[in-house]
Amino acid sequence: MKDKIFELIKKEEDRQRDTLMMIPSENYTYPEVRQAVGSVLMQKYAEGQPKKRYYQGNGIVDEIEELCEERVLKVFKLNSEKWSANVQAYSGSPANLAVYNALLSPGDKIMAMYLPDGGHLSHGWQMPDKKITFVSKIFDVSFYHVDPKTKVFDYDKIEKQALIFKPKILISGGTAYPSEIDHKKMAQIAKKVGAYYLADIAHEAGLVAGGANKSPFPYADVVTMTTHKTLRGPRGAIIICRKEYEEAIDSSVFPGLQGGPHLHSIAGIAVALEKAMTPGFKKYASQVVKNARYLAKIFADSGLDVVSGGTEKHLVLVDLTKSKANGAVVAYAHEIAGIVINKNTTPFDPMTPFYPSGIRFGTPAITARGMKEKEMKTITGWMLKIIDYISPYKLPGNKEARNTFMKAFKEKIKKDELLLGIAEEVKNFCQKFPVPVK
Ligand code: DSN
Numbered sequence: 001m002k003d004k005i006f007e008l009i010k011k012e013e014d015r016q017r018d019t020l021m022m023i024p025s026e027n028y029t030y031p032e033v034r035q036a037v038g039s040v041l042m043q044k045y046a047e048g049q050p051k052k053r054y055y056q057g058n059g060i061v062d063e064i065e066e067l068c069e070e071r072v073l074k075v076f077k078l079n080s081e082k083w084s085a086n087v088q089a090y091s092g093s094p095a096n097l098a099v100y101n102a103l104l105s106p107g108d109k110i111m112a113m114y115l116p117d118g119g120h121l122s123h124g125w126q127m128p129d130k131k132i133t134f135v136s137k138i139f140d141v142s143f144y145h146v147d148p149k150t151k152v153f154d155y156d157k158i159e160k161q162a163l164i165f166k167p168k169i170l171i172s173g174g175t176a177y178p179s180e181i182d183h184k185k186m187a188q189i190a191k192k193v194g195a196y197y198l199a200d201i202a203h204e205a206g207l208v209a210g211g212a213n214k215s216p217f218p219y220a221d222v223v224t225m226t227t228h229k230t231l232r233g234p235r236g237a238i239i240i241c242r243k244e245y246e247e248a249i250d251s252s253v254f255p256g257l258q259g260g261p262h263l264h265s266i267a268g269i270a271v272a273l274e275k276a277m278t279p280g281f282k283k284y285a286s287q288v289v290k291n292a293r294y295l296a297k298i299f300a301d302s303g304l305d306v307v308s309g310g311t312e313k314h315l316v317l318v319d320l321t322k323s324k325a326n327g328a329v330v331a332y333a334h335e336i337a338g339i340v341i342n343k344n345t346t347p348f349d350p351m352t353p354f355y356p357s358g359i360r361f362g363t364p365a366i367t368a369r370g371m372k373e374k375e376m377k378t379i380t381g382w383m384l385k386i387i388d389y390i391s392p393y394k395l396p397g398n399k400e401a402r403n404t405f406m407k408a409f410k411e412k413i414k415k416d417e418l419l420l421g422i423a424e425e426v427k428n429f430c431q432k433f434p435v436p437v438k
Pocket of ligand 1: 025120
């Protein structure tokens, strides 16, 4: 009998084909990447670095890892005498942890983007009264904030804060900040206070590779990124550092934090990097941003509060605090209608991350299917209709009542004719844009 897991994989394949994947951190990878990741490479151990292994039988995988490292430097146009790549970290959070472990000592100071302003958990997220992350338990963390009016960073304020806090590492990057980061300015601030500058470009890696967003090179001391978002590779991570930190970073990843590298993922990353050097990828990256800008414009023109007024990247953040139903309600209704987006906190959000005031959506995956501005117009038509349709469903202010409300809302809405009708239209629409699957 066939293992149920394969039935479920098939169902997931159908879901990914028949719905609009608009979570900005998700993407369709290439069939060749999946071929590499599903290969015999997963059967090999190779602790250590290429040609300096603690295992035998590594001649071939050494070539694979070296090729992957070479491609990293080529994609980001870096000189191998000045920069070094490590492709072994299992994902973005472990990559960041490896950087802290390499460059900091317990008790050192980290200054990073505030999570509700678009930062990331792995940069040391903590609440005023509670250390949430392990990083916050080890290091002294301070967050910088967006300007309350513009919702973008004020670099003069960041500089003032850094001069007082004196971090050992200054970090930029996150998950829901729609504007580009001024890496030159951030590096200048870091230099002024004697800090390292870490640019975490997990979300933008593919946009930087494709020339659609500004590069953090040569400004940052270390750059981390995941490989499965805009870069369209498998799940994994890359750490690029100035040559002088190479040894510290490599030994921090292994044996500091990890065991054997996932060679199958490394091969998949190498395949994606080769694709990222093609003219087609450049066009793709540029179209991702064009599509997101267009979505943001239609939302803003319709009167909704688009955070920071638009986007310069692949994602759009909409604050529904003043206007319509809560982000959790809106995101769930979209899911029923075949449009998969995030509920998301927004800057100065009075709500909790479970019931946040905003929604986050993006264009990497739908652009990978070949959708352009014309299609963005169709999609926003559905999205605005859904937001308007469910606006009467107000989440109760009372915390206890919220869960009961949400349960009843989900029960009711999953049979809703209008939403299911949109889901059918979305499915037909999706058929015209095949997913990159063999
Ligand atoms: N979970 C990722 C995102 O959705 O942005 C970040 O790690």
